[in-house]
Structure formats: structure tokens, C-alpha cells
Amino acid sequence: MDTTPGRIWGMKSKHPGRWPGDGDKMFEAKPPPTMSPPAGRPDSPTNHSDMHRSSGRRLAWKTWEVWMTWQAAARAGLAIGVLTVWLGLAACSEPPVPALTVGMNTWVGYDPLVLARDRQLIDTQQVKVVDLSSSSETLRHFRNGLLDAAALTLDEALRLTDEGFDLRVVAVLDTSTGADVVLANPAVQSLAQLHGAGIAVEGTTVGALMLERLLQAAGLERTDVNVVNMEATLHLSALRSGHVSAAVSYEPVAGLLRAAGYKDIFDSRLTPGDIVDVLVVRASTLQERPAQVDALLAGWQRGLQALQERPEAAARLLAPGVELSPEDYLATLQKLTFYSTEQSLELLSGAPPALGQDASRLVTTLQTMGLIKAAPDWRRLLAPEPARRLKETSE
The missing domain is CATH 3.40.190.10 (Periplasmic binding protein-like II)
Incomplete structure (x- = not known):
């Protein structure tokens, strides 16, 4: 064992005479008491005094060896103890939970999420907002497991459900009235x-x-x-x-x-109620990470509030991203009707849910077109709990 001050098992310390990474004085590597190894034993002692000195030197040498062995054992024992504790803590610590990833295409109706991200109105440790080039790409990403949540039209959500994806509608965002x-x-x-x-x-x-x-x-x-x-x-x-x-x-x-x-x-x-934007999450995500779903809805609501309180400022910020002038951006906003948290909760609730009743014509049309095979189980598909929690915390 290397007993050079400041070195334990070949690791260098920034503080000579201490264990690596430890600043506590109780772990100082103190040298043994002043006890130099005795000189070599004489070949032929000439008197009893020499013999006694020789015996003393042998005793001193033995004592020094015992001291060094004890010190080595103590150091090794302490190192093993520290390593054992560290490994125990590492085994017990939970891996960090990844942020919820929500995807959306470049649609003005989804821009409150963009505004929330760009103005830091959403918890970016909990939610990652991803821009995608088209709704087709958003659906591809969701189908391939690259997204935990997505902003979609209701008909797209119904089609995913019909394909067997286990998802939940947690918010009704807006409806298109000319957009x-x-x-x-x-x-x-x-x-x-x-x-x-x-x-x-x-x-x-x-x-x-x-x-x-x-x-x-x-x-x-x-x-x-x-x-x-x-x-x-x-x-x-x-x-x-x-x-x-x-x-x-x-x-x-x-x-x-x-x-x-x-x-x-x-x-x-000319097609009222047909095109409704919703926020969907995977059922497993809602069950395992409800706090992140709550953070997503809270971020959306803060972004929507900022958009509605200062639309001109929001248009100047967001219009370049969708290649519109601020004036055209504001004109497009007039072709959308956004829902508040209370309105969204009302649509998701009820027996049967209000959204299911409003979308009955849409479901029939999708079935006639062969885009879905069966009507959805609305009570399973719609999840009003996150909106209800958001409403309660904002009151």
C-alpha cells in the first residue's frame, strides 16, 4: 500500500494529508508517532548490553510493523465503509424523471404553448414543448412513441384511439371558425x-x-x-x-x-363543431406522471392568458415563426375560439360528456368515411381530473 501523504490506492487528493474528496479533519492521514525503524541487528553482540540493545531494537522494529499494519487496516476499513455507504445510496436513489414531451405542428391555435415556452411561463423542468412541421409529423412522432402528449384535432385523437392507442383528452383548447x-x-x-x-x-x-x-x-x-x-x-x-x-x-x-x-x-x-383542437396524453403518462400533466395544463393556461391580455405584443413575437405579418396573425386569431379552463372542464365532464354529444355528427361522418370503425368510449377517452385540479388551484 502506498502510504504517501494525500494518496489512497493511487488516487490523488487536492489536499495533501487528507483522504481524496474529504475536507473533514477526522479523516486526516496522520503519520505514526516518531519511531524511526531501528538500525540493522549487529552480527555478533559482544556483551549483554549489546544483546539487550539488540532485543530492544527487535522489539522496536516489531512495534513499528504492528503500528503500520494497524494504520493500513484502519484506512482500508474506512475506505470500504465509505464505499459501502456510497453504493447503498446510489442503489436507493431514484433515476431523474424525464420531462414530459409535448408535440405540435405550426398552427396558430397551438401558439399559447409556444408563448408559454418562449416567455418561460411553463415549467421547462417538467415539460418540453416540441415544434413539428405538420400535423402528419406530429401523428408520426406520437405513433412512434417519441411524444408523451400532443396538441391535435379531435378527429385525429379519435383516429388514434380507434387504432388502439391508449390516450386521454385532458383539455379542449379551441375550435376553428374559419381558420x-x-x-x-x-x-x-x-x-x-x-x-x-x-x-x-x-x-x-x-x-x-x-x-x-x-x-x-x-x-x-x-x-x-x-x-x-x-x-x-x-x-x-x-x-x-x-x-x-x-x-x-x-x-x-x-x-x-x-x-x-x-x-x-x-x-x-361552414362546418361548425367539426374542427376542435384538444390536448392528449398517453394514459400511462397521466397515471405515472400526473404532476407533469398538471404543469402542461398550467403552462397552456398562462400562455393563453398572455396571448389574450396582450395580443399585439404576442403577434409581434409569434408571427415570424409562422411566416405571417403581425396584422395577418391577429386576423387569424379572430378565426379561432379559445376555451377557458372552466369551459374545457365543462366539455370534458358530464354523463354523457358534453364533448361527446357535440361530436356525434363528427363521429358519424368519420365512420361513414371509413376513418374509424366504432364510436369511442367517451367516459374512458376524456379525463377531466387535470382540468379540475387546475381550476381548484386557481380559485
Whole structure:
């Protein structure tokens, strides 16, 4: 064993004469009492005095060896004790809980979460807000287990449930009253002129739903048009190339199409109650990490409050992120109706729940379109508890 001051088992200490990492004086490595090893034993003692001195030296040497052995054992025992305690604490300590990851696409209706994140109105230790390019990407991430929660339209949530995903709707965020829109080439003057035309639509349930309502309003069948499935970010290039004549879109992408000269021909004001935004979490996340779900709802509410109290300031901050001018951003907000915590709780509650009753037409349409097989179990799907806790803490 290396007995150099400040070194224990080859580890160097910043404080010579102490155990590594220990500042407590009780662990100082004190040298043995002044006792130099005796000189070598004489070969041939000449008298009894020499013999007594030689015996004394042998005794001194033996005593010194015993002292050093005791010191080594004491040090080794202390080190083993410290190591044992450290290993015990390491085994008992719980691994850190990861933040809840919530995903959303670039939709103005989800911007209270962006505002909460950017203005530090949400607990970032508990919740991580992730921006995604489209609702299709959000659904992919959720299906692949990369998200614990997501901001979705209600029809998308119903489709995930029908696919077998065990999720819970914990908040009703807003409803679209004109923010979802179909734009077309200026040459299209009436809905009937879409007969035989190409229509771009994102491969999501809300895209399919808007297309269905458009065709119903135009008196057309799906076979009367050429449906081209593509993500919303590709709609502008498809319109410019003439590959399609119209596109099912939403803000802020719709704003880019308008700026390029394409005109609104149909919007969600004509389909009240069809397009509702909700916040969903995995059932396992709600059960295992309810505090994080509560932090998510509290962050949303603070972001919404900041947006509604100072909309112009929020528009200046958020509009560049969705490629809109502050004026166009404020105009888009007018096409959305946001729900308070109390209103959301009311929609999630009841027997049967109010949201389930309001969405009965939507469910029937999705079943007719073959997008879901059966109506959902609303009492299982809706989870009002987090909203109820948020309401109680804010009173």
C-alpha cells in the first residue's frame, strides 16, 4: 500500500494529508508517532548490553510493523465503509424523471404553448414543448412513441384511439371558425368548377374531413375530383406547377397561399363543431406522471392568458415563426375560439360528456368515411381530473 501523504490506492487528493474528496479533519492521514525503524541487528553482540540493545531494537522494529499494519487496516476499513455507504445510496436513489414531451405542428391555435415556452411561463423542468412541421409529423412522432402528449384535432385523437392507442383528452383548447380553409386558383369561380380538378390535401383526418365537407357543399363525389395526398408545406409548389387547382389548408400555410394569389373558396365557418383542437396524453403518462400533466395544463393556461391580455405584443413575437405579418396573425386569431379552463372542464365532464354529444355528427361522418370503425368510449377517452385540479388551484 502506498502510504504517501494525500494518496489512497493511487488516487490523488487536492489536499495533501487528507483522504481524496474529504475536507473533514477526522479523516486526516496522520503519520505514526516518531519511531524511526531501528538500525540493522549487529552480527555478533559482544556483551549483554549489546544483546539487550539488540532485543530492544527487535522489539522496536516489531512495534513499528504492528503500528503500520494497524494504520493500513484502519484506512482500508474506512475506505470500504465509505464505499459501502456510497453504493447503498446510489442503489436507493431514484433515476431523474424525464420531462414530459409535448408535440405540435405550426398552427396558430397551438401558439399559447409556444408563448408559454418562449416567455418561460411553463415549467421547462417538467415539460418540453416540441415544434413539428405538420400535423402528419406530429401523428408520426406520437405513433412512434417519441411524444408523451400532443396538441391535435379531435378527429385525429379519435383516429388514434380507434387504432388502439391508449390516450386521454385532458383539455379542449379551441375550435376553428374559419381558420381551416380551401384555397383555389383564381380561375375557379364556383365550387362546381372543381369537377375534374386536382385537389391537394394532407393525409390527416382533418384534411379528409374538410375535403368531405367541401365535396358535400359542391354536390360532388370523391370520384369527381383528383385527390392528391401531400403535406401542407408542398401545396404552394403543387398549385404553382398546375398539378392541382385547389388545396385544403390551414393557417399559417394558408397565408402563404393567399400571398401568392390563391383565393379562399370554403372554410370551417361552414362546418361548425367539426374542427376542435384538444390536448392528449398517453394514459400511462397521466397515471405515472400526473404532476407533469398538471404543469402542461398550467403552462397552456398562462400562455393563453398572455396571448389574450396582450395580443399585439404576442403577434409581434409569434408571427415570424409562422411566416405571417403581425396584422395577418391577429386576423387569424379572430378565426379561432379559445376555451377557458372552466369551459374545457365543462366539455370534458358530464354523463354523457358534453364533448361527446357535440361530436356525434363528427363521429358519424368519420365512420361513414371509413376513418374509424366504432364510436369511442367517451367516459374512458376524456379525463377531466387535470382540468379540475387546475381550476381548484386557481380559485
